Amino acid sequence: MSAAAAPVPQPPPAYEDQERVRRELEQTWAQPPGLWHWLRSVDHKSIAKRYIVTAFIFFVLAGLEAATMRAQLARPENTVLGPDAYNQFFTMHGLTMMFLFAVPIMEAMGLYFVPLMIGARNVAFPRLNAYGYWVYLCGGIFLYLMFFMNTGPDVGWFGYVPLSGPEFSPGKRADVYAQAITFTEIASLVGSVELIVTIFKNRAPGMTLNRMPLFVWAMLVQAFMILFAMPWVATATQFLAMDRLMATHFFNPAEGGDALLWQHLFWFFGHPEVYIIFIPALGFVSSIIGTFTRRPVFGYPVMVLSMIATGFLGFGLWVHHMFATGLPQLGESFFTGASMMIAIPSGIQIFCWIATIWSGRPRFTVPFLFVLGFVVLFIIGGFTGVMIASVPFDQQVHDSYFIVAHFHYVLIGGAVFPLFGAFYYWFPKVTGRMLSERLGRWNFWLFFIGMNVTFFPMHQLGFEGMPRRVYTYLPETGWGDLNLLATIGAVTIATSMLIFVINVVRSYRVGLPAGDDPWGGETLEWATTSPPPHYNFEYPPVVESRSPLWDTTGEMPVVTGLRTDVRDTLVTTLLDAEPDSKHRHPNPSIWPLLSAIATTILFVTLIFTPWGAVIGTPLFLLALLGWGWPRGRDKREQQLVESEA
Amino acid sequence: MLSLLQQSHSVLNPSSPQTRLIDRLWDAMYFVSAVVFVLVVLALLLSVFRRRDSEAAETDPGQERSLTTAVSIATALTVLILFGFLVYDVAVGRQLTRGLGKDALQVRVIGHQWWWELQYRDSVAQNWFTTANELHIPVGRPVALELLSTDVIHSFWPPTVSQKRDLIPGKDNSLWLQADTPGVYRGQCAEYCGQQHAKMAFLVIAQRPDSFASWLAAQRDTALTPTTQPAIRGQEVFLASSCVMCHAIAGTPAGSRIGPDLTHLASRRTIAAGTLPNTRGNLAGWIVNPQSIKPGTRMPPNQLKPADLQALLAYLETLK
8 A cells, every 4th residue: 555645526528538547457356257267256246246146035035935835835735845844844954044035235335336336446355255156156056056955944033942953963064063153153154344444434425424335334334234134143053063063062952052052142143133234224215216216315414324223223123032931021022122223224214204205296106116115015024123122012923924924024024125226226327228117017016915925914913823933723623714815915026026036037138228328327337337437437536516417517527637547546544534545456266266275175074083273274365365375566667666756 | 624724823913921022023113114115116117207308417416415314214214113113112022021920820831842741730749731733722811831852953933822932852942822812822943943843733722711711621541441342351452552652641551752642642632743633543553553644753663453453442442
């Protein structure tokens, strides 16, 4: 990092200069075609796109698992899946949705759009970013390979001990569970470090913290939550792996261990996890509402504080997953209070959005429809959430289908609906083409109706005593009709997903060209081309307000003076985004991929033999050595330094 | 099993003081939530579809001020409603955990993969006995349950008579319940406990005090020695086969505690933890090939000669 004279906002240079700059930037930041270059890419956009596509494939797989489970439950004593297969299916559904779909895709949206929204050229540590993706991909492939070999985890995504311990889960299924989580922990921690440093140090000059788009705030809060939540599940799964593979007794009550310790560790991660998935969705909603009401979201400071409050409170609720374990009543009351309190920031945000729509001029586009659907579904999930914060009521419906209904309303309504809104909203930016609005409306309405038909009856099934995670039920229970209804709903959701995929494939090839700013957006990503060039912006923009694209009349001021023949980026100060220094970005490299492969070898062999550590650790260290091997300065760089001296 | 069809086993159809309290709490929360839901969705729809003056300025400071007021009022109401819920919750919680009198019936519930062991305690040790999957209780009298597990975590949940509580290895849990009206109430394990979690049900049978007393007296007896021919042969088959490796019948040398106690098997309504009605045919199927009914169950298949099987069934039917 070298000190630089503070760049000063200037009008854009003359046309011939722009042409030259564009050519040089294109050459410096280019990612040439070909597999080799594809594997070496460190561009945040191509890595985030891979994340999004991979996570969507896992979403489809988890959805197919869910559909198979709904087929099994459509009538009593059905035989589509036996108990052994069903238990693997519901475990894989949960693990995939939480660890391979929801968290990665939310982070990926941040990794794609945060640098664009803050006017940066790339994320702060591009190679680490690539490493995170490769580890995630290897972890996902590992989990599914094991599943296809009938060694998929069957202990639930929550993996409670002693059921997942050595005595009651012999074989490798529970080891696969523990290790698959380790992969995704690493990937999501890498992503969160990327986001935090990028947001703090790479914002465009003038983008003080209180001018940051709400989307960027959401990603920042989420990244910090990941940073503090993931280590707990890492600890828990490592304890479990040690209990299983090295005969320790962390969770074995017979030897002084504690079965409830697992639940505390798991849910201290597991509850924040819900908000890790949900908070980015708040960012999507704010972006969409702002654009389609043509006004900045009402109550910016309150919105930011609400997200931060949600981030903090999210860590104080974990015990409400354990109300049936017989903990002391006074302690439980504290968690009731905390769980209800978190409804306050959520409520405030909904009120602010309604106020925004009220005073704005809503346009009925598909992204906006998804946001309206989000509000309705999320309120239902929020209310049932407040209900199950109550200890006595939760002790009735806990681990029943009421809970299944509740968290699908929160996660599908609260996170997947905004995510689909975001797909429709930003697809033009990523691909340069619009998604079809007509198919989008079909997608929305089938999804919305299917979602309610599937999950609303589950509240009643919970009341009628149907527990979660059952592979079948007896006809005498009388649960058949509502289960059949839920299965019909699942078919409707599957249809809506098919329409979405058709829409994406068709629009990618023959969709209407989007132009730079098809919606009249507010934030910086709409200032560059669609799709954005590898270097994002020819000149880093200078920001003077919260809505740079709406408030700037005429040409937007930019930063000049960054070199275009090397990967120069601007580093700014944390609070006020004053230009601070220049940073030389690394070039593409194969080492992140090789390091991820070494990591995979280490993790996978460790399941089968302690020698895994002996084989895997040196390989990983070798890969790191290659990664960090000093390359020396390139020739032009050397000449420049000498001429400056 | 037919008796199960006679009533709904729903949380919303409470048959005990504590489930009634929770039902009332639900009613209150449901009503308030429904009203607020309708109001918020109305506000949302109104905000989208209200008529707009096409000439109006983009952001009008007066409008911003009144929106601030509206958001503040809505937030204050949210806080008040949540606080009301909190107070009500804690009050109900206190009522549910009050102490019990000395007259409470003591029953120890032990969760197993995948059935329920029930030990009825008494001040006289000789009166203790063990049964499985059917919890008989007298109406109107509180029952104190001690909840234990020897393998994995289970959860005891009969929705109409009680809230649920986990059975956790290494942790003694307790729960009290009380039924107001005689009846058969179904319950099921609510914590995922492995392959046959789905078929780990039980019945709570609430009886009038006098019929409960006679049930209690009958259960305290050891099994009758068989007197008729097929049953005598059946006892020999039982004692000579692998049955005794896991099952106990009081009054015979069979004393293993791995599987359910069979001393009064014929008095139970269901077998295989609430999975099948206790008929001769079902029992035969269960003995010969339990894996076809509950794949993964700990009970192995038994290859008995047809005559031996019939004799065994005749014997088991005498275990009233």
